[in-house]
Amino acid sequence: MSKRILSLFRNLFRKRAIEQALDDELLSSLEALMQEKMKQGLSQSVARREALMEIGGIEQVKEEVRAVGAGRSVERLARDCRYGLRQLRRNPGFAAVAVFTLALGIGATTAIFSVVNGVLISQLPFRNADRIVSVFEDMPDFAQGSISYPVFLDWQRDNRSFESMAAYRWANGTITGAGQPENVRARCVSPAFFPILGVNPILGRNFNAGDDRRGADPTVLISEGLWQRKFGRDADVIGKRLVVGGTGRTIVGVIPASFQLKMWNFRTSDLYVPIGEEHDARFFKRDAHWGTDAIARLKPGVTVDQARKDMARVNAALAAAYPDDNKGLKSTILTLKQGIVGEMRPVLLVLSGAVGFVLMIACVNVANLTLARSASRQREFALRVALGAGQARITIQLLTESVVLAVLGGGLGLAIAQWGTAAAVAAVPRTLPRAEEIGLDGRVLLFTFAVSILAGILFGLAPALKSASGKIGESLKAGGRSISVYRSRTQAAFVIGEMAMAFVLLIGAGLMVRTLLQLWRVDPGFDPHHVITFEIHPASSLADQSPDAIRALIRQWRSSLHGVPGAEYVSLEEGAQPMESDNETRFLAEGQTPPARPVDLPLAIEYVVEPEYPKVMRIPLLRGRFITDADDERSTRVAVVDSSFAQKYFPGQDPIGKHVHIDDETEASHRGFLSLLVVGVVGHVNQFGLAGDSKSALHAQIYMSFMQAPDARMKNVASGISAFVRYQPSLKAESFFQTMRTQFLKSHRDTIVSDNESEEDVVARSIASQRFSVILLGIFAAMALLLASIGIYGVLSYLVAQRTQEIGVRMALGARHADVLRLVLVDGARMMMVGVAIGVLAALGLTHWMSSMLFGVAPTDPLTFVAVAAVLCGIGLCACYVPARRAMRADPILALRHE
């Protein structure tokens, strides 16, 4: 074997030497033969002639010997490639169109694959990442909700499936006492959090059980970035103090910058504090859901399904032990990747399918081109066959040429993909999870290469088979004049296929456009224009401040914001924020019977706002009045409910004057209720995004006066509150914010103002995944339409050219221009009709895959189908018209002389 490989290399690389040796051998044999003949008494010239005759032609013998050599096929491949390239150079127009078409198809496919690869396929950058899962607690009206901390502790103790479990939630990241006060991203985590992810501190240690309990010495882990920025990479940072959210903490470790994790409920942060050290006793109540989520690492050999069964067992036991709080307790377990990718998975799969169609259309187009060209090369092939080339040989050569073409297209496609991927990711930066992991890696390159080869074989196959099946003699005789029935039938099939695929893609894009239009038509319930929202964090601890002092501070903040030039209305806000974050309260409406268990009380979305809030957000007042300045800490507690609350809990009654008792979570020991008097009804606000609100089970909304919030709740101000400000329409959001920030900080030096966003951006973000799909599907559909139009144009042009004589005869016999036009158009229309019919069937079968991406439109929306069919046929007919006109203008004399 090794000998053979050696000889292969020798044959490939020492070709000249081998040829030389062969020449020498044949020459010496010739001489030997001549000598033999001369010995028999022949003259030199006769002997030479006889010797040559006996050898039977030096060149033939050489050719036979070469055919035996190893590496022969590689050599032949190289020769075919060179020949293919030469053919392309000879026909640059064809080459350019074919390569560019393929580059579009392969480029788009590669771009989508690199996104799919980065988001769906590639491993998360953690040790054995497929063994890490996300665990959620399901509530009746809230799947995959947050976990109550005692339940988490029970899970941690009772499960048999996980090596370890870790909880995490938001934390206040206000840093003071180390340079300029600032607000950074912070999270509370369990000690097991970093070990589960396989992350080790580069300095110091991780949290341990001693840090993670109430009353422990406050500790903190800092990020490498913060270490660099605040401490200049000082190796002695361990043991230093850092004031976080008003609490002095000891730095115990530094988390490497290489740790990057982005989920909807977690972002790599600058600070981490132990979750179990929470001093607020309410956190440890069994019915408190403080936005805690969990991750866990599966024990070796345990599957996700086994873990689900195990957790169901644990939950059943907990439900039995704590019927009041945990009856019907359920949990959802997803792999970490599923949790991160979330709703983008179906979107990406649909896009992959769509881009596959684009690639196929591109292939069909090039196949068409190659087929048309192979018609003009028919004589070349016939000649080669006549000279002794085998059919297989020609087929292989044609395939090689196609693959050469495809690889060229793939190379260019890679450039397009690189640019396209960057553009796609940049267009919707926040929509795509793991966007930073998208790029051209080895797997993508391999994919592109494989796709190129495959595409080459795919579109090369038809012309190659055609040439193989053709009767060579016929084609030599016909001189390329006759119409091959086979060829026109193949081309018709191509056009039909292209039309069908373009139709499916257009339907996909059309449905997404309709979805987006529907979403834009959704009334968000507020006016997001000219409103900004941002966070204000007090830099110093408010822990020692009285609730009244905090109220006074809030009033000062509000009046400072009001004083900023350009500010029209201002409201500070706590609780839920439309389309951004939610916050719920349990309540009992007047006239309803209280359920046996408090956890069975209904939920309402809770907004704690100031009087100008409806003016900032332009939320319509439907009945009664909104909260006023008079509704302060000294007056009767009031509430305003939204229309869905009123309909659901006060059906057929006037809610004004009725009472709503809301769950007062301020007492850790016992459950209390705050009574609120309903004074008004406002319009419903879209809390869960333009697309999400109608899908959510939770609609009831309740507004409370900030000044009337319970004392304990005022303490929350310490960890920052939101501000909503409506500014004059003539101003720009960003410049207005900068003015406001500078102005505000002048009078409130001890605060941090950050995280500003315009409400328009907030609304746009809620439909970002639909916009992402519309943009990409739109591009793909446009490409498909363009390619399919070029395809049908090309085929009809070709057929018209082939029928020039027939048309000439018809016209000579008295056919009018209109008849000729109709002749060609009917041909085109027939192909399109069949294509559209197949497309309709295919689309009906395929669009249900995208139903989770649609909003307010059925996957079989008749309007979209009709519109798309009309557009496709219209453009297709335009593509037919040009060749049809050319046929019509044909001069009968010329056409006949063509004969």
Add this chain to the structure above:
Amino acid sequence: MGQKRTDLLRGTLDLLVLKALSVEPLHGVGISRRIAQITKGAFQVSFGSLFPALHRMEERGWVEAEWRSSDNNRRAKYYRLTSAGRAQLKAEERQWNEVVKIMTTAVLSS
């Protein structure tokens, strides 16, 4: 007439070449002549078949080639059996004998 018989069986050519080389190394023309001699002129191997066969056998390691001067002081490429070639010759001879035995029995029957 001899022409017809040369394309008897493909394996025959290999066997004949190996047999021709079993006595002494020979160059191409020599092999052709030796085959004619040992088959009493029944086989006239064409060079168009002989040279490819020799190259094939060289690649399989049955024969080795070497440039030497011939009887009349001209350089020629001489082929020599390797040990693998000898083993192959034995195997082919045995195979051939079996084929002959079977065919003889078959032809003589009935």
